[in-house]
Amino acid sequence: MQDEKRVESSIVVEDLPKYLYSAQQTRELDRVAITSAGIPGFTMMRRAGKAAFRLLLAVTPMPEKITVFCGAGNNGGDGYIVAVLARQYGVPVEIIVCGDPAKISGDALQARQLAEQDGVPMTVFTPACEVSEGVIVDALLGTGLTGDVRADSAAVIQVMNKASLPTIAIDLPSGICSDSGRVLGEAAVKATATISFIGLKQGLLTGSAPEYTGEINFADLSVPETVYQQVEATAERLDLADLKGQLPPRSACAHKGNFGHVMVTGGDSGMAGAAAMASQAACRVGAGLTSCATRPEHVAAIISRCPEVMVHGVISGQEIEPLLDRASVVVIGPGLGQGPWGEQLLQKVYKLAVPLVVDADALNILSAGRVVKQPYRDNWILTPHPGEAARLLDCSTGDIQRDRFKAVQALQNRYGGAVILKGAGSLVADSDNLVGVCPYGNPGMATGGMGDVLSGVLGALLAQGLSVGQAARLGVCLHAGAGDKATEDGMRGMMATDLIPHLRTLIN
Numbered sequence: 209m210q211d212e213k214r215v216e217s218s219i220v221v222e223d224l225p226k227y228l229y230s231a232q233q234t235r236e237l238d239r240v241a242i243t244s245a246g247i248p249g250f251t252m253m254r255r256a257g258k259a260a261f262r263l264l265l266a267v268t269p270m271p272e273k274i275t276v277f278c279g280a281g282n283n284g285g286d287g288y289i290v291a292v293l294a295r296q297y298g299v300p301v302e303i304i305v306c307g308d309p310a311k312i313s314g315d316a317l318q319a320r321q322l323a324e325q326d327g328v329p330m331t332v333f334t335p336a337c338e339v340s341e342g343v344i345v346d347a348l349l350g351t352g353l354t355g356d357v358r359a360d361s362a363a364v365i366q367v368m369n370k371a372s373l374p375t376i377a378i379d380l381p382s383g384i385c386s387d388s389g390r391v392l393g394e395a396a397v398k399a400t401a402t403i404s405f406i407g408l409k410q411g412l413l414t415g416s417a418p419e420y421t422g423e424i425n426f427a428d429l430s431v432p433e434t435v436y437q438q439v440e441a442t443a444e445r446l447d448l449a450d451l452k453g454q455l456p457p458r459s460a461c462a463h464k465g466n467f468g469h470v471m472v473t474g475g476d477s478g479m480a481g482a483a484a485m486a487s488q489a490a491c492r493v494g495a496g497l498t499s500c501a502t503r504p505e506h507v508a509a510i511i512s513r514c515p516e517v518m519v520h521g522v523i524s525g526q527e528i529e530p531l532l533d534r535a536s537v538v539v540i541g542p543g544l545g546q547g548p549w550g551e552q553l554l555q556k557v558y559k560l561a562v563p564l565v566v567d568a569d570a571l572n573i574l575s576a577g578r579v580v581k582q583p584y585r586d587n588w589i590l591t592p593h594p595g596e597a598a599r600l601l602d603c604s605t606g607d608i609q610r611d612r613f614k615a616v617q618a619l620q621n622r623y624g625g626a627v628i629l630k631g632a633g634s635l636v637a638d639s640d641n642l643v644g645v646c647p648y649g650n651p652g653m654a655t656g657g658m659g660d661v662l663s664g665v666l667g668a669l670l671a672q673g674l675s676v677g678q679a680a681r682l683g684v685c686l687h688a689g690a691g692d693k694a695t696e697d698g699m700r701g702m703m704a705t706d707l708i709p710h711l712r713t714l715i716n
Contacts, residue, residue: 224426227441228645229407231351231386236439237407241431244438250315252429253282256378256405257289257319259427261297263403264290264343264376273300273342277333277364278320279349279382280307285316286378286405287347288323295328303330304337306348306364335363339371346375346397349382351409356393357383365395377402380409381420388611389415389633396420405429410443413645414612414633443613443643446636448689451682452715454674455494467496468671471535472517472542472664473528473553474568475502475510479543482568482660484510485704486542487517489664492712493686495671499535501528501553502543525552532556537563539667541570541591542660551579563670564588567663568596574623575599586639588625589666589680591659597629613643626680630659634684638677648688652699661704662687665711689714 229237241247264274274294278284287303294301303323312320323330331337348364349357357365365383368375375397380386383396389411402421404412406429412421459466470490475483480502487500491514500510504521511519522528532538540557544550546569554573557564558580564587566574571592574583592600594608601608601618608615608629616629616637626638636644665687669679690710694702 224424224445224647225408225428226444226447227408227436228410228413228443228445229439230410230442233439233442234351234386234407234409237431237435240435240438241406245432245435247431250318252406252431253285253315253319254289255429256286256427257293259405259429260286260345260376260378260403261290261293263401263425264345267376267401268343268374271299271343273302274345275302275304275339275342276345276347277304277306277368278347279361280309280311280316281350281352282314282316283350283378284312284347285319287345288316288319290345290347290378291323291328292319292326295326300342301328303328304333304364305330306333306361333364333367335367337367339367339373342373344368344371344373344375346377346382346399348397350379351386353385353392357395362393362395365397368397369395374400375422376400377421379403379405380412381417384411384417384420386411388613389413389417390610391416391420401425403427406431407439407441408445410613410645413445413647414631414635415609418632441642443645444641446644446646446681446685448648448682448685448714451678451685454678454682455669455672455715464496467494468536468668468673469497469499469534470495470664470667470671471532471538472498472500472667473538473540473557474542474544474550475500475506476543476545476547476549477503477505479545480506480509482543482657484513485657485660486539486664486667488514488705488708489661489711490539490668490671491516492708493665493668493715495668499531501531503549522553523549525556528553528556532560535560535562537565537667537670539565539567539663541565541567542663544569544573546572546576555579558583562587563676565591565663565666565670567591567659571596572599584622584624586624587676589628589670589676590619590623590625591628591630591663591666592619593630593659616643626676628662628680628684630662634688636677636680636684638680640675640677641681644681646684646688648685649691650695650699652695652702653688653691655702655704657704658687658691658707661707661711686711686714
């Protein structure tokens, strides 16, 4: 264990990898690394322990004490290695043994034996355990957990959370599903930082997981690229800088006709603001022309808000027909309502051949099935939040949140085009790419009007020539990135319109 005294600075990469994996795929990566690349399993466990210990020191450079909660699986084995490193580093350390030690086997058993040989103090967990100082290492449960956390493990999680100390989660916070990001049972460990190994777990970036992971770190454990080439990922982390490269530079001879005409359709009585925000966002993200079809009484208000928008009052589906002939993209849904007026407009819009962005009440009308029978098309973007998604799939919101990856793929399969399932870690599915996970955004965006701004962003990107998949992926990241920029003045009290100036900065 001499080399364990040296904590490698190159193990943890600062930028998270692009590709994301399920627990099963990560186990396959592990197997291929052992069998094809010839890396012994215990070598990877030692590397994982080094990476976790280095992260611990980055979070708390001079810990008073380290308490490692070790389960009986390989996750626990990583924890035993961390404890050995802490002992050799000269930090007071204690292992809390959770579960039946007789069930420890393989590499994890070897790690435990090393901790015993090194004289690391070990205490068998009881619900009366208390931790009052230093740093906690969560090495309790690994990626194999699929059902709800059992009572004995839930008691350990309760003790860790009750301590309210800096906590490092190994591979993922115990109690979180690595595939879906949901909490498996009543509680999960609230970590200060999480370090994921070999394959970044897809569930860490969506669902409930962002509430529990803290800062996410990744260590590839020096697994060679040839291993990754043999196991296909299930999802990918979206990157705003890369996605922006899909928009070509503007020609010196460009004119407004080169960048499309977005028609925003919505704003029923009392909801003019939704259509106004969508229209303004479309302007700021680069649409050549932006029109808005709304209730006649809202025309003056929207023009005064954004005089660049051509605003038309319509009282029926028949009145909107000549306006739609001019549009190259239609955004429908912001403030549309679910009454006869909104239904008439959606009926007319759906018949168009141009790309559509469908949001808010337009989604609810679609799910009701009265206006459009069996809706499906390749050239639209649907933007449901979990409640709207549940109505579109005829299930409960809980069903959607239990497996957001499965839900967004089911929506895309049923309705076509591209689908954005909004929420913490918004997901994007289309027919040409892996499911995309948006790593941007913050709780300040949990306020009315954010979806309206997003729909305008998407319309403008479609108008500038992006495909529905490209526009959905760039648009969701652009929108969330603008939300992050808007937090400079704090999260609480953020309004949807606070994003609009940042949209222009980011798109350029």
